[in-house]
Amino acid sequence: MTSGRDGRTGYLYIAPWLIGFLLLTAGPMCVSLYLSTTSWTMLTPPVQVGFRNYAAILTDDPIFTVSLLNTLVYVVLSVPLGLAVALGLALLLDQKAKGVAIFRTAFFLPSITNMVAVAMLWLWIFNPEYGLLNALLQHVGIAGPLWLQSEVWAKPSLVLMSLWGVGGTMMIFLAALQGIPQELYEAAELDGAGPLSRFIHVTVPMISPAVLFNLVVGIIGTFQVFTQAFVMTGTAQPGTEGGPNNATLFVVLYLYKKAFQEFRMGYASALAWVLFFLILAATVAQMRMAKRWVHYEGGER
Amino acid sequence: MRRMDTSWRATLTMTLRTSLLYGILSVLGAAFTLPLVWMLSVSLQDASGVFAQPFQWIPPSPRWENYIDAVTLFPFSRYLFNTSVITVSVVVLTVLSSSLVAYGFSRLRFRGRDALFAVCLSTMMLPGQVTMIPLYAAYARLGWIDTWYPLIVPAVFGSPFYIFLFRQFFMTIPREYDEAARLDGAGRFRIYWSIILPLARPAVATVALFCFIGAWNDFFNPLIYINSPEKATLTLGLHMLKNQIVGSGSVQWHVLMAAALVVMIPNVIVFIAAQKHFVKGLQMGGLRG
C-alpha cells in the first residue's frame, strides 16, 4: 500500500465512520468482553467472576442448550425452505408473461411490512379455533393443531410465517436470473440440452453467487430471530415469552430476557459472545464450502 | 402441412405453458394476499363476529368504527409523528454520513484505506447483541434512556452496509467528472457535494428507502430504550397496545387487527411509490455482495 496522497483529508472524510466504529463498535466490544467476565445487575458495580459465565453457559445451563437447539432447528428449517420458496417464486416471475409485475408486488409486499403488525396478524391466523389456518384445514377435513401453543408445532408455525416474508430474497434471485445472458441458454439449447439440463447447467451456476449471498444473510438473520418469538409467544406478563415449555425460546430472546428482564448483564454479555462465535463459525463454514459450488464469472471476486 | 402442424403444436404448448404459469401464480398470489384480506375482514367484525363459527368473510355490518377505536385507544397520530421525526432524521443523517464516508473510501487515497474498508465491511457481520449491553449502559450513564438520542445519534456515524452500497455506486461514476471539476478549481468537498452526490441520485434513493424501511420498522431499539408511551414509535406502540388489550379483561382482536393494519399502511404507500428503487437497490446490494 502506498503512503497515499490524500493523507489526512482521507481520514477526515471517513471520520464519521471511524469515530462511530471506535465509539459504537470497537469500544463497546471491549467493554462487552470485560462485562462477560463479571456479574453485573446495573444497580450495583460489576464483580469479577472470571470465565464462570462462559463455563455456566456451556456446561450448566440447560435452558441455553434448549434455546440453542431451538435456534438451530429454526435455522435449518427456515433458511433452506425460504431459499427454495424464494427461488421458486423468482423462477415463476422470470417468465416473460404479461401482468407478472402484479404478482411480484403481492409476493414482495409482506416482506417490507412492519414485523410487529405481521406478528399480530399471524398470531390470530394461528388461533386454533378462530384462525384462518385451521379454518382452511377444516375444509379439507384436518383437525389442525394448537400451532403456537403446541410444543411440536410452535417452531414450524414461525417457519411458515417466515415464508410469507421471503420477498426480499426472491427479488435478489430474480435480479440474478434476469442478469443471465440469453446467449447462454441459446447455446445450451443448440447443444441439445432440455429445460431441466439448462436449469442445472446454466441457471444454477449463474445464480450461485446470489444463492450464497442469500444463504449467508439468511443464516445470520435467522440466528438472531427475536421479534416474532417475543411478540407472539408470551402472555401479557413479561417473562412468559418463548413458550410453550421454551419451544420458541431462541438464543437472542433468551439473551434479551437475561439482560432486560433479569438484568444479568454479565451473563447476557457472555451469551452475546457465544452467539457471535456461533454465527461466525456458521458463516465461515458457508464461505469455505462455497468455494466448491459457487461459480464466479471470470473467476473474479 | 408438417410445418403447420408443428406451429400449431407450438402454439398449443405455449398457451398451455402460459395458462399453467398464470394458474400457479394465481394460487400463490392468493396464498400471499389471503392473510391480508382476512386481516381486513377481522378488523371490520364486531366483538362476537371475531369468535363466530363459521367465520363470516364479509361481515354483515362492517364496523368501520373499529378503526376509530384503534386510533384513539392507541394515540396513532402521536406515534406517527414520533416515528416520522425519528425516521426522517435517521434517513437524512445516514445518507449524508454514509455517502461522505463512501466518497472517502472510493475517491481518496490514504494509508490503510483498504484495510479500514475491510474492517468496515466486516462489522456488518457483527451481531448487534455483542455491543448492545455496553451501549445500553453508556446511554444510561448519559441519561439518554427514554429519549430518542439512542435511536437517532448512531445515524450520524453512517452504516457499513450503506457505505458499501454508496461506494459500489461511486466506483461506476467515471473519474473524468472529478478531473474536470478539479481543473475548474473545485475542492474535494465540492466535488463530493455538487458532482458525485447528484450523479449518485439512484443510490441516494435506494439507501434512503432501505434506511427508511429499517428505521420505520425498527422494534428492538425502541423496545429497550423507550419507556414512556408518549415517546414510543408506531411499532413499539402497537406492541404496547397488544399487551394492554391482552392484559385487560377482554381481548378485542378486531380493534387490534385494525390497529395493525393501520400501522402497515405507511409501508405499503412507500412501497408503491418507490417500487422501482427497491428493485434496483436489491439488485445492487445482492449481486455485487
Add this chain to the structure above:
Amino acid sequence: MRACIGVVILAVFVAGCGGNQQSAPGTVTYNCPANAVEVAVLQKEIPAFAETSGVTIVLHPFSGQEKLYAMMAADKAPDIFYTNSTMRDELAASGRLLDLRTVAAHDPFVGRLWPHVVDGGMAADSGWYSVGNWEFTCGVYYRKDMFDAAGIAYPDSAWTWDEMVAAARALTRRSGPGGAPARYGIYCGSHFVEALEIMNGSRFPRGGTRLELPATSREVYRRYLDLMNDGLMPDLRTVQALGMQAPQLLQTGRVAMLVEAVPHQSLIEALTVPWGVAPLPRFPGKAPAYFRSASGGLSISSHTADARASWKALKWIIGGASTYQPNPVLRDVDFVGGWESRYAALRGSGFREVWDLSLRHNGGDPRFFVRFSSWASAPIMERLQPLLDRVWARELPVDELAAHVDEINRAARTQIETSLRTSVYGSSFRARIETDLQTMEVAPAP
C-alpha cells in the same frame, strides 16, 4: 435538503425534551400500575390533593418491571413504584428502597393498616420496604343462567370440591366443531393452584428456604389435572391459544364456571350475563383456610428527593385516592359495602360471603411463602416453573416432579452461594442469607 436538516435539528431538540426530569421538592413521581380509566380518575384528584398537602404527584405510566429496573439503572427511578415480594428483597438488598420506618415512625396511618399488611412489607433484614396497596381473595364465578338451564342449585359457601366437579360435569357440552367441547364446565388458571394447595393442607413457612412438595400438594395437582383429563376444563395451552382472557371465556359461554380473583374489577365490568360467585371449594374433610393475597405493594425509592412528600403521596394513593377506596388493606373501612355500592351486580352475588370467609379463615398467600419470598424463591421458581408447565401440559407425571425436588433445592443453594459471592448486598442482608444457607439442609448429591 434544507428542510430535512431542519427536521433533524427539530428531532434532536424534541428528543432532548424530557431527557432529565429532576423532580422538585414537593413533587413526587408515581409509576402507576393502573388502567386508563383509573389513571384519568387519579389525574383529576391530584390537584386537590396538592392543595391540601403541598405535594404534587406526577403520574408515570407503568410499563413493566423491566422498565423500572432500566429507570433505576439510569438513575431516573420514580419516587413511588410497585414491587412484588421477590423483587422488593432484591432491590432492598441493593440499597434501592427507602426503609419506611424512617418516615412512618409514629404515623397514625400505620395503625389503620391491617397488621399482616405491615408485616408483609418487611424484608429479610426486618426493614419495612413496601405497603400493600391492595388485597384480594379468589372464588368461583359461575353463570346463573347455565345452572338454571341444567337444573343445578347455585353453589353455597359449604360446597366441596366434589360438588364443584359434579356441577362442571353436568355443565360441559361436547358438541363443538371438531369434537371439542362447545362449553367446558370450569376453568381455573394454574396460578390458582397454589391457593388450592394452602386450602387443602399444605403449609409453606414464611421465609422458608427450600422447596417442599408435600403429599397434600401432590393431591391438589392430581385433582386439578383430573379436571383436564376428564374434559371438564380446557387445557392451559388451548386457552392461551384461543386468545381469550378469562372474563371472555365466561362471557362468551365457553366455560360455565371460572376461578378468578375476588373482586376482579374488569371481570365485573365485562360481564353482562347473570352471574354469581362462590368460594373456591376444598376437598372434603379439610379445615377451612382461604387464599388472601398480600404479595405486593408500593415502595419508595431510596433516591427520592423528598422522602416525606413521597410518604404523604403514598398514603394518599392507598388511603385517599377514590380509585382505590374503600381499600381492603385498611381495617377501618367498609370494604364490601363500598364495593357493593360501586357495582350493583355485586349485591347478592355471593361476594360478601366469599370475602368474609377469607377474612375469618385467612390462609394467607402462598406467594408470600417459600416459593415467592425468600432468597431461594427466584432460584427455585426458575427451575420449578418449567417443570410445572410440563405437568400442566400433562407431559410430566406428578410423582416424577416430586423426584426433582432435591435436585432443585441443591441447585438453588449453589446459585445462592454464587450470588452471595458476586453481588453487592447490604451487610444485614448478607448475614441473613448466610444464616439461611446454613439452615438449608439439603440431601447430599447422589
